[in-house]
Amino acid sequence: MDKGNVLEVRGLSKQYKKGVYASEKVTFDVRKGEIFALIGPNGAGKTTTIRMIATLLQATEGDAQVSGHSILTEPEKVRRCITYLPDEAGAYKTMKGIDYLRFMAELYAENKEEAEKYVATGREICELGDRLNDKIASYSRGMQRKLLLARAIMSRPDLAILDEPTSGLDIINALEIRRMIKKLAMDGMSFLLSSHNMLEIEYVSDRVGIIAGGHLLETGTPAELIGKYRADNLEDVFELVVMKKDMEG
Amino acid sequence: MKFKTLFIKELREMLNLQTLMVMIISVLVLSLAGQTMAKAVRDNAETMMDINICDQDGTAFTENMIKILKANLAKYGGRVNVVEIESDDYPKELKKADVKSVLIIPAGFTENVKNSECAEVKSVQRLTSLASMSNLNAGSQTAVEYLTAAVKEVVFGSKVSANKLTNSEVEFLNQPLVLKETTVVTDKSYDVQASVIVQMCSVQAMLVPIVLFVLVMMSSNMILNAISTEKVDKTLETLLSTPVSRISVITAKMLSAAVVAAMQAAVYMFGARHMMNGIINTTDNSDYSEAMKALGLTMNAGQYALVGVQMFLSILIALSVALILGVLASDAKTAQTMTLPIMMCTMIPYMLSMFIDIKTLSPVTKYLVYAIPFTHSFMASENAMFGNLNVYAGGLVYQVVFLAVCLFVALRIFMSDRIFTMSIGGGKRRGRTSE
Numbered sequence: 001m002d003k004g005n006v007l008e009v010r011g012l013s014k015q016y017k018k019g020v021y022a023s024e025k026v027t028f029d030v031r032k033g034e035i036f037a038l039i040g041p042n043g044a045g046k047t048t049t050i051r052m053i054a055t056l057l058q059a060t061e062g063d064a065q066v067s068g069h070s071i072l073t074e075p076e077k078v079r080r081c082i083t084y085l086p087d088e089a090g091a092y093k094t095m096k097g098i099d100y101l102r103f104m105a106e107l108y109a110e111n112k113e114e115a116e117k118y119v120a121t122g123r124e125i126c127e128l129g130d131r132l133n134d135k136i137a138s139y140s141r142g143m144q145r146k147l148l149l150a151r152a153i154m155s156r157p158d159l160a161i162l163d164e165p166t167s168g169l170d171i172i173n174a175l176e177i178r179r180m181i182k183k184l185a186m187d188g189m190s191f192l193l194s195s196h197n198m199l200e201i202e203y204v205s206d207r208v209g210i211i212a213g214g215h216l217l218e219t220g221t222p223a224e225l226i227g228k229y230r231a232d233n234l235e236d237v238f239e240l241v242v243m244k245k246d247m248e249g
Numbered sequence: 250m251k252f253k254t255l256f257i258k259e260l261r262e263m264l265n266l267q268t269l270m271v272m273i274i275s276v277l278v279l280s281l282a283g284q285t286m287a288k289a290v291r292d293n294a295e296t297m298m299d300i301n302i303c304d305q306d307g308t309a310f311t312e313n314m315i316k317i318l319k320a321n322l323a324k325y326g327g328r329v330n331v332v333e334i335e336s337d338d339y340p341k342e343l344k345k346a347d348v349k350s351v352l353i354i355p356a357g358f359t360e361n362v363k364n365s366e367c368a369e370v371k372s373v374q375r376l377t378s379l380a381s382m383s384n385l386n387a388g389s390q391t392a393v394e395y396l397t398a399a400v401k402e403v404v405f406g407s408k409v410s411a412n413k414l415t416n417s418e419v420e421f422l423n424q425p426l427v428l429k430e431t432t433v434v435t436d437k438s439y440d441v442q443a444s445v446i447v448q449m450c451s452v453q454a455m456l457v458p459i460v461l462f463v464l465v466m467m468s469s470n471m472i473l474n475a476i477s478t479e480k481v482d483k484t485l486e487t488l489l490s491t492p493v494s495r496i497s498v499i500t501a502k503m504l505s506a507a508v509v510a511a512m513q514a515a516v517y518m519f520g521a522r523h524m525m526n527g528i529i530n531t532t533d534n535s536d537y538s539e540a541m542k543a544l545g546l547t548m549n550a551g552q553y554a555l556v557g558v559q560m561f562l563s564i565l566i567a568l569s570v571a572l573i574l575g576v577l578a579s580d581a582k583t584a585q586t587m588t589l590p591i592m593m594c595t596m597i598p599y600m601l602s603m604f605i606d607i608k609t610l611s612p613v614t615k616y617l618v619y620a621i622p623f624t625h626s627f628m629a630s631e632n633a634m635f636g637n638l639n640v641y642a643g644g645l646v647y648q649v650v651f652l653a654v655c656l657f658v659a660l661r662i663f664m665s666d667r668i669f670t671m672s673i674g675g676g677k678r679r680g681r682t683s684e
Contacts, residue, residue: 016670054490057666076492084490090482107491148487 005029006081006159006190007036007053011062013214014048022048024214025062030159030192035185037193037201039234040211041242046194047087047163049211053192054084054161067158080108085152087163087194090144097132097139097147098123101154108155122154125180141168149177156189163194178204198235210238212245267586278593282600285614289605298327300392301351303334308359314399321395329392339373340436350374352392362400365421370396374443375433376544378606379450379631393428400425434544435636441540449537450546450634455603456524457630460517461560462599465623468510468564469571469591475502476575477584485668499663503568510564514557545634552633555641556626562648563626567591569655576662576671598624602631608640619644622651 002008007030014023023045030036038046051057053064055075063070069077091100101122102115109115123132126146136144145168152160165181166174181191181204195201201208202222210218210225218225218241222234231237300322304311319329332346334353343351353371361368370393404422432443479485488498541547548556570591578584598621601607607618607628618624625644632641662668 051486051669054486056486056489056669076494079490079492082490084487086483086486088483089487090484092484093482104487104491107493151487 002029004031006032006034007064007066007192009049009053009062009064012049012052012059012064013061014045014052014057015060021045021214023052023211026211026214026216027062028209028216028219030190032158032190033185033188034206035181035191035193035204036207036209037195037205038209038211039195039198039201039238044211045214046211048214050084050161050163050192050194054082055079056084081158082161083108083152083155083157083159084161085148085163085165087167089148089163091136091148091151093135093137095136096134097126097128097136100136100147101126101132101151104151105154108157118154121156122150125153126150142170142173145169146173146177153180153184153189156184159190159192160184161192164196165193166195166197166200174200198233198238202234208234210241212242215245217241217245265582267583271586271589274589274593278597282597285601285610285618286604288614289610295326298322298325298391299330300327301330301332301346301348302392303332303351303353305334305356306354306358307356310359310362310403311354314354314396317399318392318395322391325391327391334373339431339438340375340433343373343375343433349377354396362403362425365404365415365418367421367424367427368400369427369429371429371431373431373433373438376443376446377635378608379447379634380602380604380606393426397426432540432544434546434634437544439540439543441537441544445537446540446544446546449541456521457556457560458599458602458627460514460521461563461623461626462595464510464513464517464560465563465567465595466588466592467513468506469567470588471509471571472502472506472568473571473575473578473584473587475506476572477578477580477587480576480578481580481584489668495663495668496660499572499660503565503572506568507561507565510568511561514560514564545636548630548634552630555633556629559626559629559641559645559648562645562652563623566622566648566652566655567595569652569659572659573655573662576668594621595623597621598627602627608637619647622648 009026009028012023012026013021015021026045026049028036038049040046048057052059053066053071055071055078059072063072065071066078067081069081071078092103095103098119101119105115105118105122109118126132126149128143128147131139131143132147136147139147145166149162149165152162162181166177169177178200181193185191185206193201193205205222207219207221208225209216218228218237220228222237225237226232226234229237229240231240300318302315302318304315315329315331322329330348332348332351334342334346334351336342343349351373353373355369355371358368358370372393401422404418404425429440430442431438431440432446434446476485479488489495538547571587574587574590575584578587598607598618601618602624607615607624610618625641625648628637628644629641632638632644662671
């Protein structure tokens with residue numbers, strides 16, 4: 001594994017039944033401190049790829065290494081290096097926000113002190129103040145998402161996998177989160193994002209992977225891709241790549 | 250118009266395929282249980298008028314009485330089976346004669362009748378179950394009525410017609426026979442009416458099944474909700490992506506539900522024992538409570554422990570089955586429907602054990618009912634009280650094997666992709682997970 005890479009994905013495939021691939025031979029890298037975004041239409045294989053990297057689904061072919069650990073042979077070590085925030089993820093509604101942060105922190109931390117450090121970081125990131133002492137059931141969707149994001153980031157993992165990180169957040173909160181992701185990446189944390197929001201991806205990502213029909217069709221920086229396809233923005237690139245794939249059958 | 254639109258929308262949501270399936274399965278299962286019970290009632294009715302009689306007096310008078318008895322009972326489809334009872338060791342004698350009950354005409358019966366002295370008839374009945382239909386025997390009661398009539402006929406024939414009736418003979422005619430009843434349970438016997446013992450035990454016999462039914466439903470609901478809510482709220486994905494093993498996640502869920510269920514079981518059993526002691530030890534019932542103790546029908550700590558073990562196993566089985574079913578639920582409505590199989594499998598043995606002695610069912614039906622793992626826990630208190638240790642041990646082994654299989658399946662599902670891809674209801678799951 002290249003020392004500069006946090007994630008190396010090599011020929012990763014998920015076959016549900018013979019001939020039906022949700023994801024086929026996907027290969028890409030995420031470097032240390034890099035924000036890599038997977039974009040694609042619904043059913044393209046983004047979530048399946050992400051779930052395989054998060055060790056939730058078992059790959060039928062290929063492998064991926066996170067900080068030098070294989071998702072196939074060392075899934076528990078991989079989980080120590082990552083955090084995963086699923087799209088539309090929920091939190092335990094009967095818990096108070098602060099208790100949720102503490103519960104999750106204790107699953108990642110080696111000791112009580114480390115857990116408390118994570119909680120303090122999480123409290124700072126989510127900016128929920130006293131509302132952290134309220135039950136999560138009373139939170140708005142945006143508040144819940146901020147809490148979940150704080151949970152995903154507070155332990156400073158090698159790789160944070162965020163599926164639609166700003167969904168449900170208003171413009172101001174979404175901007176804050178994007179800035180935070182960029183700042184954390186500058187500090188050395190790597191991100192694997194998945195999003196439908198092309199503006200967000202263009203703003204926040206260092207590199208982009210366009211996925212459709214289970215295949216990774218293009219990778220590059222937003223500027224490279226825009227230049228390659230002589231497009232105005234990433235949205236146009238996305239449309240051209242997906243249309244080309246559809247035309248090729 | 251607007252109301253109609255609202256009403257149709259609500260009706261459509263409530264009366265979905267799952268609700269209809271629940272209705273159809275409920276009808277099928279309940280009618281199956283009904284058929285089993287109907288057959289048991291028919292079988293019982295066929296033998297209800299049969300009696301076993303032992304003539305220890307052996308006079309022409311008693312032989313004649315038995316002949317008349319045979320003729321009279323035959324009118325109602327009853328048969329009189331003459332058996333030999335040689336001693337007062339009734340548990341042994343009933344076993345030897347291979348009968349559940351016997352009416353004994355003791356030696357000196359004819360002599361007493363001739364002397365216009367109250368004659369004694371003994372009724373001995375073995376209790377093998379506390380199910381309400383297992384101890385029905387109208388034959389003995391009818392036999393006593395016919396014997397009384399026969400005695401009266403003799404007295405009337407020989408004395409009333411001769412106008413030689415004394416005051417004591419008139420008194421004798423009011424009650425020519427005294428029925429002395431003995432109840433046998435396993436190898437113990439006590440001079441007490443079997444029906445009273447059954448009534449006394451029914452509280453104890455019904456309490457455990459009710460407690461068990463509640464516990465199985467509560468614990469399975471707990472784990473089913475825990476799993477399905479995690480799936481539906483997508484907290485399970487987050488949890489399983491943390492640095493903890495899936496076995497830890499499943500064990501923590503099972504263990505916490507089992508601890509709560511065990512606490513509930515202990516509290517209920519503690520309460521039940523005190524309630525039973527309260528009922529049995531009241532002054533009014535002191536004679537009967539003595540009889541129950543003598544017959545071994547008051548459960549001791551060891552017997553409560555045996556019942557507790559099977560109850561706990563049932564709870565664990567319910568938990569592991571609920572765990573599997575919880576994985577299948579894709580939404581809250583489906584999760585609720587998922588409790589149906591557990592509810593049905595609990596209701597069938599619950600109802601059957603209340604009315605009939607499951608051990609006496611036809612082999613096919615019996616083993617079908619035995620295949621439901623909860624059956625053995627419903628039978629546990631009866632097995633403990635009546636010393637059916639073979640049935641108890643067999644049930645225990647079956648429950649342990651069943652639990653092991655369920656846990657294995659649950660673990661396999663939890664350790665694989667199926668935890669995310671398996672589902673019932675809520676549309677095509679894979680399409681949603683394979684974006």
